Amino acid sequence: MSGADIGIDLGTANVLIYVSEKGIVLEEPSVVAVDNKLNKIIAVGTEARKMIGRTPANIDVIRPLRDGVISNYEITEEMLSRFIEKIVEKKGFGRFVMPRIMVCVPTGVTEVEKRAVEDATKKAGAREVYIIEEPIAAAIGAGIDIAQPNGNMVIDIGGGTTDIAVISLGGSVVSDSIKLGGDKFDEAIIKYIKKEYNVLIGERSAEKLKIEIGTAVKEDEPRTMNISGRNLVKGLPVTISVSSTEILEALDSCIEQIVIATKNLLEKTPPELAADISDKGIIMTGGGAMLRDLDKRVEQSTGIKVTLAHDPLSCVAKGTGLSLSSLDLLETGGNFKK
Template sequence: MFLFDLGIDMGSTKTTIYVEGKGVVLNEPSVVAIDSETEKIIAVGRRARRMVGRNPDSITVVYPIKNGVVSNFTLAEHMIRTFVQKVCKNSMVKPRAVVAIPSEITNVDRITISDVIMSAGVRKACLVEKPLLAAYGAGVEFGAKRGSIIIDIGAGTTDAAIVTYGGLALNASLKIGGETIDEEIIKYIRTKYNLNIGVRTAENIKKDIGCAVRPFTEVTMSVKGIDYATGLPMVIEVSNNEIYDVILPVLKDISGVLSIILEQTPPELIADISIEGILICGGVANLTGIADYFTQTLRIDASVVTEPEFCAARGTGPVMRHMRELKAFGYQYRSIEKADVPGVDDSEFQDV
């Protein structure tokens, strides 16, 4: 018999699964491809992702997690089941799981995530806020007295928090992220060049020439799309300076998530967090110049953690190891998710 616990981060664009002692063992796009007519599932994860933007009318490609919450229960369940089975192929017993969730979430969304996880073959689940996991994943020690500030900028959600003594002191979450930047790039290219580009092209522009601070030297990139006027293919040259101007307003909104927290932070904690500085994680942490942007706008040193997109998944490890102590904060494995936030007395659901 083979028995272990999983750490699951179901992101809007990718799902990662962590196993203690092995690290991140699964990293797959959170995508499902279905037959448009029969609604039969054709592909999940990487194979489905290859079809995005290239799929014929007979195939629909769906991201069942949007802004960090479940938008299509059936497809999300199938997708997570497939991923869990991939990781637990030799296990006779259903695993338990620590699951990353946005730090501000409705009770309905919380219960839905728990239902999906349980229906997908997990025995018991402990839901933990993403920025708390991200802090552990970034190396913040469990139970550390000194406060740390962290921001997880994903595709569809930005979560920020101050973590002290192993728990969340302050947190905030907004439904913006890398996809918001992609949408703004699509709008800009349409308005300025009358060119229709797809989501993947917009994402490539962001990754290749996007930056969070005004670039020193101008770099251009060829962008292919469909001319709205003629309906024919067209190629234009786009510069990093113009993309910087497109990205900046979104970054202001993203850094607003940190401002919300900093406004409420007592002076002692400000002194604490200034020592280590702002820890940046999530896929958008890879955007060129993002640490400089936060340092300049918030006047607190900021740095990008290593492998920022795996931070929340990695942080499930310390949660598994400290589950006993975390009970005091209301975290524990449960077979049924109650409609309450952590910290309530829910002894009838306790794990044994």
């Protein structure tokens, strides 16, 4: 694996790793299980996620990243190390030589936050570390030629943040990042079910509702789904039926914040680039962008065509890995930090 390049989408909800010439080789939840008695990590990724809401008192299941940035440095470092070890052991790379790694971060993170990502990645086994902003990586991963003097608008909705940028000549001309993504969608659903039904559901149940019947526009024929939780009055398990209309009501405020942020950025976009965007449309990427008809909602609100990228969940990881072959362009655009 000598000279191999690795791109890491270090997301609040998921970590995706892209290896040059091999594509996406790892996709795991950004979750870690810690045994507090032994002061030891006992599981990461998918194994740890299965433990959410099911652990004894001595085990905590935590997310070491919040709102797209590291909230627990040591655990993030250990999680990254284990993921890198996993791709070496299971993907047949042979002897592992320390790679160059590009890691993406949300738009507008501080230098301290960037340094934390860089240090954690180096300690996890990188020879050289580069940092790239998520919308740039998302654009590259979505197949956009960012080197051209044309305006391209990307909305990347991750687990912790929504990053919006207008890109031209390899850099962000205007950009914004709001601390709202798929995790906030889940929280809004939990809050709604608690308020309307007096029933408490877990994160995984909320995510299931979002994926199965979540929508961003009103449906002519609402869909329904049964979900189980705990009745807060009786304290007993209960199953309720929830409709897609109710999930829309739960998510409406979050969706509107994304729409408003998009409109505000369009207002700040230089006229020539705004004309390009009007002609070519807006690209949406990220797992949060997969909410049913979210692209339609943004299109209705802005009057500009919105397209969901092919395989939106992996765009950032793919673009992060591919960007290592375009370092000169990215350096000119001022969008990565070594």
